[in-house]
Amino acid sequence: MEKKQLRSLIAGKLSRHYGVEPRNATKNQMYHTCALVVRDLMMEKWNKTQKEIEKKHAKQVCYLSLEFLIGKSLKNNIYNLGLLDEFQCVLKGMGCDLQDLVDIEEDAALGNGGLGRLAACYMDALAAQNLPATGFSILYEYGLFKQRIIEGQQTELPDSWLDTGRSWLIPRTDEAVEVHFGGELVEHWESGHLAIEHQNYTSVTAVPHDMLISGYQSDTVNTLRLWQAKATRTLDFKLFGEGDYLRAIEEQAMAETISKILYPEDKHVEGKSLRLKQQYFFVSASIQNIINHHMRTYGRLDNLPKRVVIQINDTHPTLVIPEMMRIMMDVHGLTWEDAWDITTHTVAYTNHTIMPEALERWSEDLVKSIMPRVYQIIVEINRRFCEDLWNFYPNDWDTISKMAIIAYNEVRMANLAIAGSFSVNGVSALHSQILKDDSFKDFYHVTPAKFNNVTNGIAYRRWMGQANEGLTALVTDKIGPDFLKDPKELKNFAAFAEDEDTLTRFDKIKRDNKERLARYIKEHNGITVDPDSMFDVQAKRLHEYKRQTLNILHILRMYYELKDNPNLDVTPRTFIFGAKAAPGYYTAKQIIRLIHSVADMINNDPQVNDKLKVVFLEDYKVSIAEILMPAANLSEQISTAGREASGTGNMKFMLNGALTIGTMDGANIEICESVGEENMFIFGLRKDEVLDLQRNGYNAMYYYQQNAWLSRILNSIQNGIGRADGPQVSYQDIVHSLIIGNDYGTADPYLVLADFEDYCRVQRIAGEQFKDAKTWNQKAIINVAGAHIFAADRSVQDYNERIWHLTTLWKDKK
Ligand code: 26W
Secondary structure, three states, X not given: OOHHHHHHHHHHHHHHHHOOOHHHOOHHHHHHXXXXXXXXXXXXXXXXXXXXXXHHOXXXXXXXXXXXXXXXXXXXXXXXXXXXXXXXXXXXXXXXXXXXXXXXXXXXXXXXXXXXXXXXXXXXXXXXXXXXXXXXXXXXXXXXXXXXXXXXXXXXXXXXXXXXXXXXXXXXXXXXXXXXXXXXXEEEEEOOEEEEEEEOOEEEEXXXXXXXXXXXXXXOEEEXXXXXXEEOOOOOHHHHHOOOHHXXXXXXXXXXXXXXXXXXXXXXXXXXXXXXXXXXXXXXXXXXXXXXXXXXXXXXXXXXXXHEEEEEEOOOOOOHHHHHHHHHHHHXXXXXXXXXXXXXXXXXXXXXXXXHHHOOEEEHHXXXXXXXXXXXXXXXXXXXXXHHHXXXXXXXXXXXXXXXXXXXXXXXXXXXXXXXXXXXXXOOHHHHHHHXXXXXXXXXXXXXXXXXXXXXXXXXXXXXXXXXXXXHHHHHHHHOHHHHOXXXXXXXXXXXXXOHHHHHHHXXXXXXXXXXXXXXXXXXXXXXXXXXXXXXXXXXXXXXXXXXXXXXXXXXXXHHHHHHOOOOOXXXXXXXXXXXXXXXXXXXXXXXXXXXXXXXXXXXXXXXXXXXXXXXEOOOOHHHHHHHHHHOOEEEEOOOOOOOOOOOHHHHHHHOOOEEEEOOXXXXXXXXXXXXXXXXXXXXXXXXXXXXXXXXXXXXXXXXXXXXXXXXXXXXXXXXXXXXXXXXXXOHHHHHHHHOOEOOEOOOOOOHHXXXXXXXXXXXXXXXXXXXXXXXXXXXXXXXXXXXXXXXXXXXXXXXXXXXXXXXXXXXOO
């Protein structure tokens, strides 16, 4: 596109929308205008994409996920369209800086963490590779809460992202569908067969809002369809007439709460009825949409598995299985057998966690009252499933009851997901192995062919191409630009690990990125950090299994070592944290507070001040990650082995040239295979050692008593931490949970104390190695190159080869 053309598009939109000239436009007007211009450009490609899907009878993936953690869109879309220079230049001519517009866009935070961001990265990779895909989710009015730290403690504020986010959404009222809740079932005979009638239900209308998903230098534009809940009857005039005005308004509000807010809990299932309603609402709307569309195109359902694969992102959308059965039987008149055959050849399930507290189970009564017909179908799925199991495991009641979909008055979503899918995959090699050997062992024996692995991946063009322009330019200079289309090319960058020019430039780029982060920290935290110090970063959701506590214990050890011996030759470090805690997760919130107390103590102690700093970045989100990842030297991936399904932050850090300090967990193992153990810092108990220790009675108290550092550090936390001239806060509960345990379990369930000594040992090595900048940079470069295997492009190809078998729409023009 010519700059002239772009200029007139922007000027035209500004004048038609706001009646202003470019030079008089506010930043806000400019932002919305640019978003609309970009949207128009994508819309042309979207039309072309849809036509091609139809023409080719293409098979597409429908990615169902309760979370899509998109972040900002403006720059991403401009970048993918290849118009970055053009926009920058044209806007400059209008007296406006593109970066200012980027800054005012709110993140679309429709997700909690890894699982939601993964969905967003996959949408990017699918479009880039010309694979047809539609994402389905909820149009949450409020995304993940905004985090404010007040006196060291997390408080939550609502996140109204739609002020800027709505520019990307296209309402499609014509495609709205109804979802029915509650009510009763009436059975009657209708020309020889039993018909089910659903009466007295509450109807909620699902209105789709589409976000267009562009891919890098590709003509494919896919759809992310977000459902908004609206009352089907805006005002009940009958009630209104009777004067029951309040009830009418109430019904409307009830319906609309369904898409109000994203649940901020990850890893812990609350069993709230609104959450179940969200799941059914979004699943029902999506599958109605999929089936309606298929019927319009083909007029039959038996070929559905040839045209559509439904990938469910964890168990949250599992109700799609019984809901699909319901629609095919009750609406389209299929037999149970035919409907089951189609369903189980269409749905595939990805598991993201083996943490037992995150496995979804819903009370039977709740399921029955919210969706009586779906409940009936689940009961029948369970009956038939257990009958089959009886043939496979004759007389083995124990195993069958563990595998049952309904037991102890609960519906177990993972069991339903496995029974109703043709594929079950984990998200790293280790995790998928654990699923087969342990979590889903009995299922694996029945249908081994269902189980497979797809190691996670990231949108590397966002996480390096856009977030780290300096590094992208360097890599492009050395190996050419093809790696931006084909991640395997990035491998070639390893050959430059010894090249002087590459090393010097790499060092400078990292330094610039650290300065940028240092400025951000100065502005937001008021703390001065030294860009020459090692930036040691842990950024992820706050959870005990991720062990931010282990990190803090090590920081305290370094601090006390320096206090004992102020002349100690340590590598200066800036420890940086970013983390949100689920609002109801008490221990996680205490850990955030502890980090702040430690920061307060260390940052205000002149004795250690030029050696140690501790920074907590408030409101960690995608757009902060984009500044943080490029500036990191050391990436903390320190979960208890066997707990982190994969991790994807680990991939983003290495891609930006940080070295990993980590346990042999999740994708860390594959990082190690890719770069070699000498290019990272592995420590701690292996997965089997963790299990052995726990089986044989782990004694946390013993570690506390035997290890002088642990006693000293834990005592200090117990007694109170804070700056010398300020309040000292005691963290009794944290110490208790580490050495004594609480009502809910034994002490230190995540083996923080058991891994402490080895972690400190390896941290010391990392500190020593950082002094030799050249060797460190060589290792960093090997990490950048080794990250090629973690491109979402590769993950999506794996899904496509092993599970989806989609139609490629077209080859890219060269
Ligand atoms: C309360 C319901 C609930 C339960 C679990 C909500 C969300 C979850 C997710 C499974 C949490 C999550 O984000 N899991 C992460 O998924 C990533 C992508 O596969 C992995 O890289 C992480 O290891 C895993 O923790």
